[in-house]
Amino acid sequence: MRLRPALAGLWAMNSLTRRLVILTTLWVSLGLGMIAWFVVRTDEQQIQSTADARLASLLDAVVAATSFDPATGPVLTRPVADPEFERPLSGHYWQLTGPGGIQVTSRSLWDSRLGPPLREPAEGVRARSMQGPRGEDLRVLERDVQIDSRFGRVPISVQVAFAREGTADEIADLRSNVILAFALLGTGLVAVVALLVIWGLRPLRRTQQELAEVRQGRRLHIDVVAPIEIAPLVTEIEALIEQNRATVERARNHVGNLAHALKTPIAVLRNALEAGDMAGARVQSATLERLVQHHLRRARAGALAGSAGAESAPLAVAEALGTALRRLTAARGIQIRVAGEAEARVRADSQDLTEMLGNLMENACKYGSGRVAVRVSLVNAGRIAILVEDDGPGLAEGDDGAVLLRGVRLDEAKPGSGLGLAIVGDLASLYDGTLTLERSTRLGGLAARLELPGRLASEKYQGPD
Structure with missing residues (x-):
């Protein structure tokens, strides 16, 4: 001692x-x-x-x-x-x-x-x-x-x-x-x-020493075997260290992805300007703007992911989006039905949740023939599922992974940039969630299943083990 x-x-x-x-x-x-x-x-x-x-x-x-x-x-x-x-x-x-x-x-x-x-x-x-x-x-x-x-x-x-x-x-x-x-x-x-x-109090002094070593870069984790009275504190500190490390890693990846994504459009834009092709330059300028906005959203979500108090009600967000999309698709007569667990809460910023559900529901309205269904349910302790289904053509076998790539559009006849589902997948992963695509058994079209950490309003949140 x-x-x-x-x-x-x-x-x-x-x-x-x-x-x-x-x-x-x-x-x-x-x-x-x-x-x-x-x-x-x-x-x-x-x-x-x-x-x-x-x-x-x-x-x-x-x-x-x-x-x-x-x-x-x-x-x-x-x-x-x-x-x-x-x-x-x-x-x-x-x-x-x-x-x-x-x-x-x-x-x-x-x-x-x-x-x-x-x-x-x-x-x-x-x-x-x-x-x-x-x-x-x-x-x-x-x-x-x-x-x-x-x-x-x-x-x-x-x-x-x-x-x-x-x-x-x-x-x-x-x-x-x-x-x-x-x-x-x-x-x-x-x-x-x-x-x-x-x-x-020796474990506290040891924890302080190892935390200083983590800050100085001499170690990656706190290895103190803490007594049960301070074990939750040490666990939270370790989780904070991991979250900060993950945030730095995400920022590094964002910068690398942004640089890689901008490389080709910038070269094309330069060639278009040199050749005097203003129409092509405008197309590449719009592409650049979409890419920048996409990475800004990812960076913002990465900063908010895991933050205390970031909690939203998915059913309320889906109902608000459904009301807006009904007006936009009134000419096509798209029927949008939203149902599910009103007490469901997901650990995600409301703006990011709106971005994710907006892309999924807009995609369903775009490709659906007349019916879109959104259902919010509790999967198990700590997970909330949001299922968005349509009665469109759905996906061919083997295409579910491809459409999650940035810029990939399986139907070139439809307008869009091919970034919607990729944005949803990226944002979901930042919140420790998943996005899976499959054929809908109820409506026959595409079924997009978004799962995020969450709880019912009457329960305490249980984080991942």
Whole structure:
């Protein structure tokens, strides 16, 4: 994998990789940050609850060992099972306050005293914070108890305190460890996502590289094995390359055909002008004009062939042509019948379709005796057939290929240039269509069958496989 170009493009302002990495970083940071806060908060509460439970247990132990001596005041009848109460200024303290403010303390308080006990609420355990003898922050639990003595029940306030240093250090260590762990996890996740994005976009970079090589003429096709997500894009690019190549090839052929077609008429025209034959010159001039117009139409159709949105309704075009031809052939009484699938749509420019159908229908009217039929039908998925039939003499066996050549006319008695059917064949091939000529089984004359890529209006277009 070539990481250097990918990493170089990572910081481009319009880089997909950069956008995905930034969004991933933000999402991972937000998600892991919230989880880390929740974990730290929960563990802090758990640590504090554990410390309070231990402190409450020691408070119960001190209360259980508390007694009252009328001579000395409150006393502990037995030591509390925590050696820290015996070590001076250890951070673990207890204090008893009897009637008249008489106080007895643990050895750990040395000559210091805890703050006076609160009196509200009178029942239950009270929790608060205060400063210890070393200025440390203390967590204090206190409770008022009634101790039986010879003189009745004596009220005594019992206080037990722990320094928060140990709990605070434990919470700080937990917080730093959780933050470090989640930071490493987040960094790893972002790095993995960045590598996955770079690897996942590799086919696009390969496609761009091969497309540049096609443009530079170093290769003819894109050979990337694309994943299914971008395979349609690569297929369309390849189709566009082929279409452009075909367009260039058609333009080259048009130029060659035009040059070849003009060569003889120009020579004849030159000889006619040199000999002063103006009638012959005019004939050759008309021939030249027809040839130029024919190749211009072919060039235009070649440019439009395969273009998106070039779609026409053949039945509507045939009906419009039929209306016009009925007027032109009214003297001969030609009956023109147009029928078929109204929803049929062909992939061809409307002007080119008019040119093709116009030539076929005019040819049928010219050679037909009195009847011309046009029918539009759906052949199969993706193909539309337009059948133009007449009741004329039709074609002799073996003539169907000859009449599709430019300038060939089997009936010299009829006016024309011999380019009509050739133009239809050329235009049909440019649109990936076909023109076939055969004898009509219904009317007995010529049957011209034009097939073009198409669909019904209610269906999606399906291109050729």
